[in-house]
Every structure is written in C-alpha cells, then in structure tokens.
Amino acid sequence: MRVVAVDSVSISIRGGEVLLIMGPSGSGKTTLLSMMGCILHPTKGKVIVDGRIVNDLSEDLLPDIRKRYFGFVFQAFNLFPSLKAVENVAVVLRLKGWDKSKIREEALGLMERVGLGKRSYFYPKDLSGGEKQRVAFARALAANPPIILADEPTANLDSRTGREVLELLKRLAEDS
Ligand SMILES: Nc1ncnc2c1ncn2[C@@H]1O[C@H](COP(=O)(O)OP(=O)(O)OP(=O)(O)O)[C@@H](O)[C@H]1O
Numbered sequence: 393m394r395v396v397a398v399d400s401v402s403i404s405i406r407g408g409e410v411l412l413i414m415g416p417s418g419s420g421k422t423t424l425l426s427m428m429g430c431i432l433h434p435t436k437g438k439v440i441v442d443g444r445i446v447n448d449l450s451e452d453l454l455p456d457i458r459k460r461y462f463g464f465v466f467q468a469f470n471l472f473p474s475l476k477a478v479e480n481v482a483v484v485l486r487l488k489g490w491d492k493s494k495i496r497e498e499a500l501g502l503m504e505r506v507g508l509g510k511r512s513y514f515y516p517k518d519l520s521g522g523e524k525q526r527v528a529f530a531r532a533l534a535a536n537p538p539i540i541l542a543d544e545p546t547a548n549l550d551s552r553t554g555r556e557v558l559e560l561l562k563r564l565a566e567d568s
C-alpha cells in the first residue's frame with residue numbers, strides 16, 4: 393500500500409532559529425524530521441542543507457553529512473543504561489577521537505550547560521524523565537552540530553519539565 397506521509401511541505405530554517413512542528417499523530421512529523429536529517433529520502437522535492445542539495449548525494453556520503461550537520465534527540469532518549477549520565481555524553485567525544493582528559497572536561501561542561509552538573513555520575517535509571525531528556529540534549533550537543541533535530545522532546549514530560557526543556561532549547565539556539 394502506498395502511504396503519503398508528507399505532502400507539500402516547504403520550509404527553510406536559518407541559524408539561531410528554533411522551529412517547532414506540531415501536528416496530530418500520524419501527520420508526518422517524524423518522517424519530515426527524518427528527511428531533514430538525511431535519514432530518509434523524499435520521493436519528490438529537495439532537501440537542501442547548507443546550500444547543498446542532498447537528494448542527489450550517494451548513500452556513502454550521507455553519514456558524513458549527518459555527522460557534520462545534525463544532532464538527533466529521540467523521544468525514547470536512547471541513553472545507554474550501563475553508562476553514567478556523563479559517560480553517555482562522553483561516548484560521542486570518544487567516537488570523535490578526542491583524548492581522555494579533554495573528553496572528561498568537555499562532557500562535564502555539557503552536563504553543567506544543561507543544568508545537570510550534580511547528576512553527572514547518576515545512571516539513567518536514577519534520573520527523571522526530564523533529566524534523561526536533558527542528558528540526551530547534552531549528548532547531541534557534544535558533537536557540536538549546527539542543527540539539532542528533536543522528535544517530541546517533551547512528549548513524556550509534565551508541562552513544567554516540558555517548558556524547561558523548551559527553554560533549554562531556546563537558550564542553546566541563542567548561544568549558538
Ligand atoms: N516506513 C513506513 N512505511 C509506511 N508508512 C509509514 C512508514 N513510516 C510512517 N508511515 C506512515 O506515515 C504517516 C506519518 O508517520 P509519522 O511517523 O511521520 O507521523 P508522526 O506525525 O511522527 O506521528 P506521531 O505523532 O504518532 O509520532 C503515518 O500514517 C504512518 O503510518
């Protein structure tokens with residue numbers, strides 16, 4: 393069966409901008425984000441990242457584009473349960489080949505930045521939903537990407553914690 397998940401969408405996003413996409417379940421938000429993040433290809437239309445049309449790029453160039461431009465935050469957090477909060481952030485820096493002492497300093501700094509310095513050595517299971525969400529943001533920031541794509545980052549949170557996470561997003565965009 394053919395499913396049209398996203399149709400007639402045209403948006404452009406500038407640096408420092410925070411864009412919220414709202415719509416009912418099944419309306420195509422995740423699909424749109426996945427296309428923006430070069431995870432899915434649109435059947436028609438163009439995705440342009442930093443002036444470059446990415447549709448035509450071959451599969452083997454896409455991981456580099458994703459790494460260079462995007463940080464992803466998923467609704468289900470996807471933190472590693474066996475790693476402490478700060479280690480979840482450090483993983484990204486280790487993948488980038490940073491040396492140990494620099495990794496520690498940077499990862500702890502990112503935990504501070506999302507307001508979780510005091511929770512750095514907690515395991516994910518000992519953190520609240522909003523705190524886990526913030527660790528996920530710290531991890532996305534560790535790669536220092538120009539664009540962060542977050543899929544329903546507040547869906548599992550109460551309204552106050554949800555507002556806090558949105559405030560954090562706005563602050564991060566302003567700092568960028
Ligand atoms: N791989 C797929 N194959 C076929 N249809 C799909 C696929 N992925 C999503 N869809 C359909 O495309 C539509 C959009 O899905 P999408 O996940 O983008 O919605 P959403 O707005 O993120 O919804 P939610 O708020 O529930 O997360 C839905 O009708 C869904 O059933």
Ligand SMILES: [Mg+2]
Pocket residue numbers: 421422423543
């Ligand atoms: Mg979705």
